[in-house]
Amino acid sequence: MKVDASNPLWRFRGITSTAMFFFAYLYLPIVVLIALSFNENRLATIWTGFTMDWYVTALSNDDMLRAAQNSIVVAISATVLATIAATLAAMGMSRGRFKGEAGVSAMLVLPLLVPEIVTAIATLLFFVALGIKLGLLTVILAHTVFCIPFAYLPIRARLEGMDPALVEAANDLYANDWKAFRRVTLPLLWPGILSGAMLSFIISLDDFVISYFVGGAGSTTLPIYIFGMIRIGITPEVNAVSAMMLIVSIVFVSISFMIDRIRY
Amino acid sequence: MGNILRSKRFWLVAPAVVYIGFFMAVPLFQMAYVSILERGDYGGVNWGAFSMDAYISFIFERDLMDNLVVNTDYLQIFARSFGLSAMTTVFALLLGFPTAFYISTQPQSRRNFLIFLVTIPFWTNILVRNYAWMLLLRNGGLIDGVLNWMGLETGGLDILYTPYAVSIGLTYTYLPFMVLPIYASLEKLDHRLVEAAFDLGADKRRAMSRVILPLAAPGIAAGSILVFIPCLGAYVTPELLGGGKFMMIANLIGSQFGAARNWPLGAGLGFVLLALVLISMMIYSFKFKSLPEESR
Amino acid sequence: MSEVVISARSVSKIFGSGGDKVTALDSVSVDIFQNEFFTMLGPSGCGKTTLLRLIGGFEQASSGQILLEGKELNDLPPFKRPINTVFQSYALFPHLTVKQNITFGLEMQGTSRKQADGRAEEMLELVRLAEYGDRLPSQLSGGQQQRIALARALAPAPKVLLLDEPLSALDLKLRKEMQVELKRLQTETGITFVFVTHDQEEALAMSDRIAVMKSGEILQIGAPREIYEAPTHRFVADFIGDSNFLVGDLVDAGAGKRAVKLAGGQVIALTQDVSDQRSGEVTVSVRPERLGLIADSEAGADQLAGTVSTVIYFGTDTTYQIDLGNDARLTVRMQNGVGANADFAEGDRVAITMSPDAIRVLAD
Numbered sequence: 001m002k003v004d005a006s007n008p009l010w011r012f013r014g015i016t017s018t019a020m021f022f023f024a025y026l027y028l029p030i031v032v033l034i035a036l037s038f039n040e041n042r043l044a045t046i047w048t049g050f051t052m053d054w055y056v057t058a059l060s061n062d063d064m065l066r067a068a069q070n071s072i073v074v075a076i077s078a079t080v081l082a083t084i085a086a087t088l089a090a091m092g093m094s095r096g097r098f099k100g101e102a103g104v105s106a107m108l109v110l111p112l113l114v115p116e117i118v119t120a121i122a123t124l125l126f127f128v129a130l131g132i133k134l135g136l137l138t139v140i141l142a143h144t145v146f147c148i149p150f151a152y153l154p155i156r157a158r159l160e161g162m163d164p165a166l167v168e169a170a171n172d173l174y175a176n177d178w179k180a181f182r183r184v185t186l187p188l189l190w191p192g193i194l195s196g197a198m199l200s201f202i203i204s205l206d207d208f209v210i211s212y213f214v215g216g217a218g219s220t221t222l223p224i225y226i227f228g229m230i231r232i233g234i235t236p237e238v239n240a241v242s243a244m245m246l247i248v249s250i251v252f253v254s255i256s257f258m259i260d261r262i263r264y
Numbered sequence: 265m266g267n268i269l270r271s272k273r274f275w276l277v278a279p280a281v282v283y284i285g286f287f288m289a290v291p292l293f294q295m296a297y298v299s300i301l302e303r304g305d306y307g308g309v310n311w312g313a314f315s316m317d318a319y320i321s322f323i324f325e326r327d328l329m330d331n332l333v334v335n336t337d338y339l340q341i342f343a344r345s346f347g348l349s350a351m352t353t354v355f356a357l358l359l360g361f362p363t364a365f366y367i368s369t370q371p372q373s374r375r376n377f378l379i380f381l382v383t384i385p386f387w388t389n390i391l392v393r394n395y396a397w398m399l400l401l402r403n404g405g406l407i408d409g410v411l412n413w414m415g416l417e418t419g420g421l422d423i424l425y426t427p428y429a430v431s432i433g434l435t436y437t438y439l440p441f442m443v444l445p446i447y448a449s450l451e452k453l454d455h456r457l458v459e460a461a462f463d464l465g466a467d468k469r470r471a472m473s474r475v476i477l478p479l480a481a482p483g484i485a486a487g488s489i490l491v492f493i494p495c496l497g498a499y500v501t502p503e504l505l506g507g508g509k510f511m512m513i514a515n516l517i518g519s520q521f522g523a524a525r526n527w528p529l530g531a532g533l534g535f536v537l538l539a540l541v542l543i544s545m546m547i548y549s550f551k552f553k554s555l556p557e558e559s560r
Numbered sequence: 561m562s563e564v565v566i567s568a569r570s571v572s573k574i575f576g577s578g579g580d581k582v583t584a585l586d587s588v589s590v591d592i593f594q595n596e597f598f599t600m601l602g603p604s605g606c607g608k609t610t611l612l613r614l615i616g617g618f619e620q621a622s623s624g625q626i627l628l629e630g631k632e633l634n635d636l637p638p639f640k641r642p643i644n645t646v647f648q649s650y651a652l653f654p655h656l657t658v659k660q661n662i663t664f665g666l667e668m669q670g671t672s673r674k675q676a677d678g679r680a681e682e683m684l685e686l687v688r689l690a691e692y693g694d695r696l697p698s699q700l701s702g703g704q705q706q707r708i709a710l711a712r713a714l715a716p717a718p719k720v721l722l723l724d725e726p727l728s729a730l731d732l733k734l735r736k737e738m739q740v741e742l743k744r745l746q747t748e749t750g751i752t753f754v755f756v757t758h759d760q761e762e763a764l765a766m767s768d769r770i771a772v773m774k775s776g777e778i779l780q781i782g783a784p785r786e787i788y789e790a791p792t793h794r795f796v797a798d799f800i801g802d803s804n805f806l807v808g809d810l811v812d813a814g815a816g817k818r819a820v821k822l823a824g825g826q827v828i829a830l831t832q833d834v835s836d837q838r839s840g841e842v843t844v845s846v847r848p849e850r851l852g853l854i855a856d857s858e859a860g861a862d863q864l865a866g867t868v869s870t871v872i873y874f875g876t877d878t879t880y881q882i883d884l885g886n887d888a889r890l891t892v893r894m895q896n897g898v899g900a901n902a903d904f905a906e907g908d909r910v911a912i913t914m915s916p917d918a919i920r921v922l923a924d
C-alpha cells in the first residue's frame with residue numbers, strides 16, 4: 001500500500017492541523033516541565049535564567065535518595081521475577097494449541113484489565129489477611145504481578161516470529177533441549193527478553209497507585225515521595241525530580257524499542 | 265487435564281499463571297468476600313461476620329434515629345465518573361481519529377516514528393505528567409501567564425481543581441490509547457480503495473463516511489473502550505488536578521482505606537468497579553470480536 | 561542389495577483425538593538401504609513429511625516401529641539419532657555465521673574446535689562455497705542457503721540424511737542445478753539420502769528407488785524405471801507421467817500365459833505374471849509412447865483400431881488422440897523423424913500397435 005501524501009485527495013481539511021495540535025498537546029507539558037526544572041526563579045513560571053541548582057538540591061536530599069533507592073530495588077526485583085516467569089510462559093504458549101490455552105492467555109493479561117485501584121486494594125486486603133507486614137517485600141510481590149504481562153508481550157511476539165524449525169534443527173544437530181535453548185532460542189530471543197525487561201522496569205519504577213496502597217512505612221518509593229512533595233506545594237525541586245523521572249523513562253523506552261527492532 | 269500435567273509446556277506456563285493467580289485472582293475473590301463482611305469497630309473488618317452494609321450504604325445512610333434514608337453522594341461520584349469518562353472518550357476521539365488518519369497517510373519510516381512519539385508518554389510517570397499540567401493550569405501558571413501577557417486580564421484562570429482540569433488531564437493521559445487502535449485499523453486500509461471511491465465520483469465527505477469511517481470502526485470501538493475503561497478507574501488525575509474535591513470512583517475507593525477506614529465499603533466499591541469494567545469488556549468482545557468469527 | 565539402514569514396520573501416525581482425528585500414516589512398512597537415494601513421492605497431505613519426521617524423531621509414532629540398523633529408535637530423541645535433516649525452510653541459525661552453523665552439530669557431539677573447523681572447510685569445499693564461511697545466512701542467496709543447509713547436515717557424517725522438499729523454494733533453473741548437485745553429493749559422501757518431493761520428474765531423475773505414497777499409505781516401491789514402466793496402481797500410473805487406461809477381461813491364453821480381452825473383442829497377450837486367482841474385469845495401463853499407429857488397411861484382424869480425433873505437434877514428437885468408439889479413447893505419442901509413415905491427419909482410420917510388455921494390469 002503506497003500513499004502519495006502529496007496527493008490532494010488525501011488532504012481532508014483540518015487533519016494536519018489537528019495532528020499538529022495533538023502532538024503539541026502531548027508534548028507541551030513534558031517540555032514545559034523539563035524547561036522549568038532549569039529555571040532559576042523559585043516562583044516557577046517566570047523565566048529568569050538557567051540553573052542546575054534544583055538538581056543539586058534534589059540529589060543531595062537524603063529522603064529523596066532513599067526513595068529512589070527503594071524504587072530501584074523494587075523495580076529490579078520485580079523485573080527479574082517477572083521476566084523469568086514471562087519468558088517461560090511465552091515459551092510454553094508459543095508452540096501449537098492446547099486445552100485451556102484461552103484461559104491461560106486471559107490469566108497472563110489479567111493484570112492489564114483490572115483497574116489499578118482495584119488491584120491495589122485487593123492486594124492490600126490480601127496481605128493484611130495473610131498477616132504479611134506491609135513494606136518493600138509486599139511492594140515487590142505486587143509489582144511483579146503487573147510486570148509479567150509487560151514482559152510477556154514482547155517476548156511472545158519475538159517467539160511468534162521465530163521459525164519453529166530452528167529449535168528442531170538444533171535438536172537434529174545433537175543439541176539436547178537445554179543446549180538448544182541456550183545456543184539457539186535464547187540468543188534469538190534476547191532482544192525480546194531485554195525489551196520486555198526494560199518495559200517492566202519502567203512500569204515498576206513509575207508505578208504510584210499500587211505502591212501507595214501496598215507499601216508500608218519503610219517502603220516509600222520515588223513516586224510516593226514526589227506525591228508527598230506535590231501535596232505540600234509546587235517547588236523547583238519537585239520539577240527537577242520529576243524531570244529526572246521523565247527522562248529516565250523516555251531513555252528506557254527508546255532503548256527498549258530500539259532493541260526490539262533488532263533483526264538478524 | 266491429565267495429559268496437560270505431563271507436558272513440558274504446562275510447567276513452563278505454570279509459574280506465571282500460578283503467580284498471577286495467587287497474587288491477583290485470589291485477592292480479587294477475597295475482595296469480593298470482604299465486601300460482605302462487617303466493618304470493624306476501629307477500622308479493618310470482623311472476619312466471619314457477614315453484613316450487606318457496604319452495598320446498602322452505597323445508596324442509603326442511617327440517620328440519627330437509625331432509619332435508612334437515601335443518600336446520593338456515592339451515586340453522584342459514580343455519575344461524575346461516567347460523565348467525565350464519556351467526555352474524555354469523546355475528546356480523545358475528536359483528537360485521536362484525525363491524528364491516526366494523518367499518521368496513516370505518512371511514509372512508512374515517518375509513521376513508525378510518529379507512533380513511537382504517541383506511545384512515549386504512556387511509559388512516563390503518570391504523577392509527573394499530571395503534575396506538569398498543574399504547572400500549566402494553575403493561577404499564575406504558564407497558560408495564565410501567556411493569556412495575561414497577551415493582554416487578557418484573567419484575574420487568575422481558576423481552572424485548576426475544577427472538573428475541566430480533570431477532563432483535560434484525563435484526555436491527556438489516555439489519548440494514546442485512542443490513536444493506536446485506530447491507526448492499526450487504518451494502516452490495514454488499502455488506500456487504493458479510497459482512491460477508487462474518488463474515481464467513482466465520491467466527494468471527500470462521502471469517501472470519509474462511506475469508506476474510511478466504516479473501515480476504521482473496529483479501531484474506533486477498541487480505542488473508545490481502551491480510553492473509557494481506564495478513565496473510569498482513574499485515581500491520580502482527579503487527586504492532583506481535581507485537588508481531592510472532584511472525586512472519582514477510584515478516589516472514593518482509596519479513601520475507604522485512608523481516613524474513612526471502611527474496608528468493606530471500599531471492597532464493595534472496588535468489586536462494583538471491577539464488574540463494570542469486565543461487563544464493558546464482555547459487551548465489547550461480544551459485539552466486535554465474535555461477529556467476524558460467526559460470519560466466517 | 562546392501563544392508564538395510566532404516567526400516568519402518570507397520571508405522572501409523574494419528575494426529576489429534578476425538579472428532580478431528582487425522583490418520584497421517586496408515587501402517588506403513590518400508591526398508592531403506594545403505595548408500596541409497598531413496599525418494600518419497602506423493603501429492604500434498606499424503607504423509608511424506610510425517611514419515612520423515614518420525615524417522616528424524618520429531619514426532620512419535622502412534623504404533624509400529626522405526627529401526628536404525630536393526631535397533632529400535634522409537635524412544636530416542638532427535639539429538640540421539642545419527643540422522644540429520646535438511647529442512648524445507650533451511651532453518652539456518654540466523655545469529656551464527658555460515659561456519660558456525662556448519663560446526664554446530666560437531667561441537668554438540670564434542671568434537672574439538674580444530675577438528676570441527678577443518679571439517680567445516682571440507683564441507684564448504686564440498687558444496688562449493690569455500691569463500692563464504694564468515695557470512696551470516698541473511699547475506700546469502702536462496703540457493704547458497706540451501707547448500708549451507710546441506711553442508712551443515714552432512715558435517716557430522718550422519719548415517720542417514722533426511723531432506724524435506726529442499727528444492728521447492730528455488731526457481732526452476734536453480735532447481736535443476738541443485739538436483740545434479742544433490743545427486744553428486746550423495747554419490748561422493750555415500751550417505752543414505754531420504755528425499756521427499758511431490759515433483760515426479762525430480763523423483764525420477766534423482767532417485768535409486770521411489771516410494772509412491774497416497775493418503776498415508778505406500779502404494780509402490782521401486783526403481784524409477786520400474787515405477788514408470790510397471791506401475792501397480794492406477795494412482796501411480798496417473799501420478800507419474802501420462803497413461804492410458806483400458807478396461808478388459810482377464811482370460812487364459814494357454815501355456816500358463818494370460819491375456820486381456822478388450823471391450824472391442826481384441827485380445828492382448830500379457831507378458832506380466834498375473835496371479836491365477838484374478839479373473840473378470842481389470843484395468844490395464846499403457847504409456848502413450850509405447851503405442852504406435854499404422855494405417856487401418858495394414859491392420860490385422862483383432863488389432864485395436866479407431867479414428868484420429870486430434871493431432872498435436874510438439875516438435876520432438878506428435879500426440880494423437882484416437883477415438884476407439886464405445887467412449888474409449890487412447891493417447892498415442894510418436895517420435896518425429898522416426899519412420900516416414902507416422903503421419904496421420906484428423907479423421908484418418910488407424911490401427912494401434914503395441915508391445916505386450918507395455919500393457920500393465922493394475923491392482924484394483
Ligand SMILES: Nc1ncnc2c1ncn2[C@@H]1O[C@H](COP(=O)(O)OP(=O)(O)OP(=O)(O)O)[C@@H](O)[C@H]1O
Nearest residue numbers: 575576582584603604605606607608609610611758
Ligand atoms: N501436527 C499436526 N497436527 C495435525 N495434523 C497434522 C499434523 N501434521 C500433519 N498433519 C496432517 O497429516 C497429514 C499428512 O501431513 P504431511 O505433512 O505428512 O503431508 P505431506 O505429504 O508432507 O504434504 P505436503 O506435500 O503438503 O508437505 C495431513 O492431512 C496433515 O494435515
Ligand SMILES: [Mg+2]
Nearest residue numbers: 608609610724
Ligand atoms: Mg510436507
